[in-house]
């Protein structure tokens with residue numbers, strides 16, 4: 001008995017020695033990473049969950065990833081800055097403004113912000129109850145509009161629209177700031193006339209709203225919107241395809257941004273490298289995780305629509321794939 005116990009202890013020691021002497025790519029210490037996403041009925045939540053799913057499958061990296069729901073783009077960048085989040089999803093306009101200290105980030109440039117990759121396109125999506133009488137963007141005047149929670153990308157982009165129009169909160173009879181996940185039910189309960197969401201399509205939120213109430217996607221393509229698109233490099237004209245949502249059979253012209261995945265220069269090179277590798281080594285699997293990912297092209301994600309410098313762990317992987325010099 002005694003000998004047995006001793007040899008078990010000895011084997012245990014050997015095992016732990018073997019674990020510490022594991023190959024160079026393996027991380028000895030378990031690393032926990034947190035990815036900031038958005039509301040649960042949006043697409044960012046699925047982006048974060050999908051990345052974590054692939055990262056958690058890695059055998060050697062020893063990374064445990066989680067991706068909680070958050071307030072959205074601005075909250076994610078602020079969370080990365082304060083160290084609460086390691087990575088996050090953010091609109092390309094918010095990425096640009098945060099890195100350069102413009103817009104919402106005036107005088108507060110976050111020079112350690114790093115781009116990892118671009119994801120799907122996000123049109124500014126204005127959805128109005130059919131009985132509200134809203135048919136154009138200008139019809140929002142005097143209406144009850146959910147302009148987005150502080151911390152969300154839509155709140156940020158809606159401010160750009162309001163500034164271009166010369167509008168203030170008083171332009172609306174009610175300017176609510178409900179979370180993304182709350183606005184579909186607010187619309188169907190007739191607490192608001194219209195909701196604003198900068199989001200990939202199709203998504204659960206617009207689906208929920210259009211199946212519970214008669215609601216229409218409103219075009220955003222007037223002179224002021226065209227002015228915004230020509231003034232800022234990170235906005236472009238975009239179209240929400242017809243037929244994705246009940247009662248909305250036609251294409252709707254609007255403008256939009258891209259969703260991007262970001263981190264800080266302080267994030268560990270190996271962790272970012274492994275995260276990027278998990279996504280792009282399993283890219284077909286990643287694309288199947290949401291219909292908004294369907295048309296993504298891996299190399300374009302690494303090279304287009306990014307305004308902050310690439311994180312060095314991401315650059316290392318893209319160089320290995322021959323996507324960048």
Ligand code: GLU
Pocket residue numbers: 037038039041042043044045071072073074090091122151152153154180198199200
């Ligand atoms: N674009 C939104 C934001 O920045 C989030 C959209 C989503 O969750 O898919 O807050």
